[in-house]
Amino acid sequence: MKIFSANIEDLRSLYIDNLQKALDMEQKITGALPKMIDSASDPELAEAFSNHLVETQGHALKVESLLREATGDASTTTCKVIGALITEAEDTIKDVTDPYVLDVALIGAAQQVEHHEIAVYGTLRNWAELIGLDGHADILESILxxxxxxxxxxxxxxxxxxxxxxxxxxxxA
Ligand SMILES: [Fe+2]
Ligand SMILES: [Fe+2]
Structure with missing residues (x-):
């Protein structure tokens, strides 16, 4: 993990920095989903989270392989947004006592994460196309x-x- 801020001079560097953030994001989501699965009362919701955990592990592997191809390693940059969203989800799990309301709250928290991921991968795919990394763009599109x-x-x-x-x-009353 990087401690100092990156010196970003061109689009390729910006792309790599954001790919490193995407890897941190997927790793953090992989760590958070098991608690979401355990906290869900509705079996279909728990199954949806379980299935997306498998997909999320796949996303991390795909992003890691793109980074290794582009830079030779799979370093991460901290994704502060996903850290905050996960903290909020964990607070919700602690605070909401009614199981029906908790299911609804979990969906809301998970959709905030998905919307962030959709924004991240839409941007990364476009940048990959712009810098001529068409193979990357295809993989990012599949994640999207x-x-x-x-x-x-x-x-x-x-x-x-x-x-x-x-x-x-x-x-x-
Ligand atoms: Fe993902
Ligand atoms: Fe996701």
Whole structure:
């Protein structure tokens, strides 16, 4: 992990720095998802998180291979955004006591992560194309598709689980 800030002079350096952040991001998500799986009450939600954990491990391997090809190693740069989103998700898991509400909160937290990943991979794919790394762009596009699918599945699950949380809400006096 880098301690000093990078000296970024060109688009390729910017691309590599952000690829290193993407690797840190995927590694952090890989570490966080098991707690999300354990905390989910709805079996379909737990399964969606489990399936995306396998995909996330694949994303980390793909990004690592791109970095090794481009730089000869797989160093990371800290992704501060994902660190903050995971801290918020962990706070939610601690704070929310109702299992129906917790499922809804977990979906919200996971979609914030997916939306960040979609932004990251959309940008990285475009930069890879611009600097002539078409093979990289194809792999980044395949990751982007899986992030979009994960996000869409969470939206579908939220259609049911948001209603479940509302129906099961305690009646206010
Ligand atoms: Fe990912
Ligand atoms: Fe993801």
């Amino acid at each position: 598709d899986e992030e979009k699918n994960a996000d869409e599945l969470l939206t579908e699950l939220s259609d049911t689980l948001n209603t479940t949380a509302e129906v099961n809400a305690p009646v206010q």
